[in-house]
Amino acid sequence: MSRGAKVGLAASLGAFASLCFAQSQTATASTSNVAQGPSIATCVACHGALGAGSEMGVPRLAGKNPEYLAHALSMFKAGTRVSPQMQTVAQNLSDSDMRALAVFFSNQHPPLVKAPQPPAPELVAAGKQLAEMGAGTSVLACFSCHAAGGKGNGARFPGIAGEPAAFTVARLHEFQARAKAAPPKAGTMTAVAGTLNDTQIEQVAAYLSVSGP
Structure with a gap:
């Protein structure tokens, strides 16, 4: 992702980045730096704070194997795993971006998402x-x-x-x-x-x- 693109995206998604940074104090220094960037803000906009997922059907990222997460992003970027929303995001990520995001979310442990009504x-x-x-x-x-x-x-x-x-x-x-x-x-x-x-x-x-x- 170019520096110009990062700056522009950071401006529009700064609120999400601030939220995620505030809730990621247990992450390592390297992943805390990732939390301040625009890519993490894009993720939490759909996947919830710290990647907890959403009752609307957005998957949980938190706590998953980082190799799995990075590989999934690479498949979205290549188009071998289909999701218009994810492909739009992944196409702008470098291999190092994917790895950093994967490591960050693998280290997060937010509570489970609760449905409006618990299952029977x-x-x-x-x-x-x-x-x-x-x-x-x-x-x-x-x-x-x-x-x-x-x-x-x-x-x-x-x-x-x-x-x-x-x-x-x-x-x-x-x-x-x-x-x-x-x-x-x-x-x-x-x-x-x-x-x-x-x-x-x-x-x-x-x-x-x-x-x-």
Whole structure:
């Protein structure tokens, strides 16, 4: 990102940058410097203070593996992962920008986003069963790939605990659409999502939304 572009964006997003800087005192000195810049302000404008996510379906960034976050940004920039909003942001980021943002958000631990109405206990219980045990031989347990508690497993399998329910539902539907468009490779998230029905998706989303990351 050019110096001129940074200055212009900083002027329009200064309020967001100030908010994020004020809430990031636990970050290291290097990531605190990132928090003062325009890129972090752009992120929190949608992803919430410290990357907590949004009940409207914007994913949580806080606490995720930095390698995963940086790789996701690189895919948005390359267009191999599609999101018009994210591609607009990522196209102006350098590799060092992506890495700095990834490290910053990986070090943040804001509270979970709370929905206007908490999910029904029966939904949460059913979702817990699916996440931990799956459903027979047809539906794999979420945690078999995403690690115990959905905390994430390296750069390939992101943390899924604490994601707003609306995001999990939308993301799984996205994978399902891919599965319908072309036969997915075995073991991929596309293949797994293709085995879920709408009720199971709602259950898993409810459980993950109240699970600490």
